[in-house]
Amino acid sequence: MAIWGKKKTTEPESREERKAGPIRRLWQKFRNIDWKNPVNRWKLLFVSLIGCIVIFGGGYGVLSLTNSPAFCSICHEMQPEHTSYTASSHNEISCVQCHVKPGMVNMVTHKVKSLKEVYYHVTGVPNQIVQTEEEAISNQNCLQCHSKNRLVTASGDLIVNHKGHINDGIPCITCHSGVVHAKMGAREINVAADRSKWTPENAQKLMEEKYLKPNMGTCIDCHDKVNKGEKPWKDVAYSVPPNPEEKKADTEKVKSSEGTDAAQAAHNKNTQDIILQAVGKQQKDVKVSMACETCHREIKVPKSHKIDDWKTNHGATAIQSLDTCMNCHQDSKWEKEIPKEDITTILKLGPQNSKYTPNVTVTKEEARTNKFCSACHSKRPPGHEQSNDWLTGHSVKASTPEAKAECFVCHDNAKPSPNSTDAKAPTDVYCQYCHRTGFKSDTKN
Template sequence: MAFWGKKKKETNPDAREDRKAGLFRKLWQKLRNIDWKDPVTRWKVMFISLIGLIVVGGGSYGALTLTNSPTFCSSCHEMAPEYSTFTASAHNNITCVQCHIKPGTINMLTHKVKSLKEVYYHVTGVPKQIVQTEEEVVSNENCMQCHSKNRLVTASGDLKVNHKGHIDEGIPCISCHAGVVHAKMAARGINTDEVRGDFTKETAEKIMEKKYLRPNMGTCIDCHDKVNNGEKPWKDVSYLVPPNPEEVEKKIDETKKESVSETAKETTAKPAEGTPGSGTAEELAKAHEEKTQELILQAIGKQQKDVKISMSCETCHKKLNIPKTHKAVDWNQNHGTTAILKLDQCMNCHQDSKWIREIPKEDIISLLKMGNEKVIYTPNVTLAKDQARTNKFCAACHADRPAGHGESDQWLTAHASQAKTADQKAECFVCHDREKPAADSTSAKAPTDVYCQYCHRTGFKSDVKN
């Protein structure tokens, strides 16, 4: 016997009809009783069906229109940085989906289904930082809806870029124009969860610096260099998007665990040269500096190589001219004073950050306080010296022994007359330190390890200190 007891079998067949009919039973009975041969009835059914289609279709279209609008995207607080930079960009007259969804109804509907995961993330907890995934890379089809690929020069007329040649090669527009709307916030690390509530259009305007909106020269150089080495970096989608900080942290943790494990095993095997991860941090940093300096030497014509794409400046720049002052015969020996007086102008061309693809992390609070106002430079010997020590352009010459030093034995006994005044000493200290630098020193490292007190251990005759 069942737990709830057996169901009693009805003996009276009319009892079923006596029971109160449910909603669906009533509707079914009405449908069965309709006279479908009546023309009026058929017209009524057609009219009701038409109204139903209009309501359903209109509702679906309204839902699509709503979810396609930038206002809908901004309804989630985690999208505040992206939305505010969008409103401050030159693309604020189009919708988000015109860039982020490929053209076509099927692509639109497919994207809506995939976007349900964003709703899940919103409810369960948003990530610390919003980053573009490999699946969300903006395609060339989206860009071609508004832009022509037949452009050969930039709007300013300075850069010569064969856009058609790049696109025909399969290079995505986003590989160069990644910051045109959102100013590369993810790569800069300034759209994290703790600052999302501070983002407004005014805030975004402060961080929309031209160097992040325009193509990064370091990206062009890095890509061209890889092509010259037989690579096609744009084929790897991860090359086009900023690294996900959560995945980076995960890899770092895994690397630490592997390192601890290897140490526990007391492994003494040394990795082969040139393999990823081989060498100390200092060796890797040195290799990176040498690579950067090699590219700079190619650009300024001091190092010629048989390459597929020339790395010289005039390959891409149309209006790039060497200043008249640089053409003077003694410019190499006498440009130190100019560097101190006009360091900001020198850095317009001779800035290392323009030659590397990586973007340093930034502090959003400091950016908001400073804004993107132009800082007025005042002549500063210390800044010029530090820049000369660390800048790869300067190192291209400063790393070599100057011709004015002459023979070592003669220079050692005759250089005192060249280091009497504070200004003369400042020129010396571009390459040399006064005292032996400490191992943990945070100041810029001198190009040479020769320092004054190595010989002048009992002091200096001159009272002028620097």
């Protein structure tokens, strides 16, 4: 008795039929079925239904399994990414909700492309997992949960027209690249040697708040380029953290090329121009205002800065409250680039919140290297303009150690050594160039 009913004939199979393979014999039996019989048609429908349930149900099960964050954590090379994900504010959604565009076609395409990850896992895991340009998270993913109508941040301080940015085609990740993984790729703390250190206990130390929030340096860099007529976000690479290996190669290329000093000087001048715009010292007709109050509601110029002689007498305040000054005047906040970090140092010392102790030397070093300070300190002060008068009359301005400390922001006492690691002075004029016999005993240093 066959599943489709009685055989029409009981004649023995011919020699040709016996020689045919099992698939061919099955096909011959299928063709011999009486499809005019409604019972056979119902049997076919039942078998087809069961087959669809098995195929599609199994496929859905495979998709659900591979879409789960737990599946991503199977591979040891993904430990940093999975640990940071579970410690982030986005740990209630799955990885694919961010990393795969909505739609079944995109999902299937992603699964096919992901087969290369299996190949890498078997043949040789890369030293560092980095995001590629084709894997950049799209605005479609973010807008599944977030509204583009937000005008201010949750804190209420930062004013950002999200809708305007999105309508201009600016990717969300241009500003929010660290919201889940704390920019670990750019910081180079997810390399092979560091993967085992990404434990739930260490996650809070490694995921510093400053790397989860938007980097002001990105905003500044983008606004500056817009004012120059550029649209940097049109290049996907602008929104994706640079591959550390490629960045190293570019750095070496720049170092080996001619005109490096000139390029660095031009970069520093551009940064200083931006700073002067931000503090309102340089105004010009621009598309996007660079002034701090354009984007920040709660940041205002402190009252102490509004006194008449603040420009010439703020040095003493800087010595006493340098840490407070650096809250706003830290030039690293104005840089788009994220520096490389050492994961062992982070875990050992934790976030650096050490209490500042007033120190003239530290203040001097900061004034020499900080682009905020050098924007003014690299220029000759008004009191120095009449060189002849100043040359013979400046001693009264440097009669005490405190007064000399202000001079030493720009000048060195002795000729600096070429191999010195100290911050370079803005000027090559030093005291002992003229005072070769030293100073009077009551006014040392």
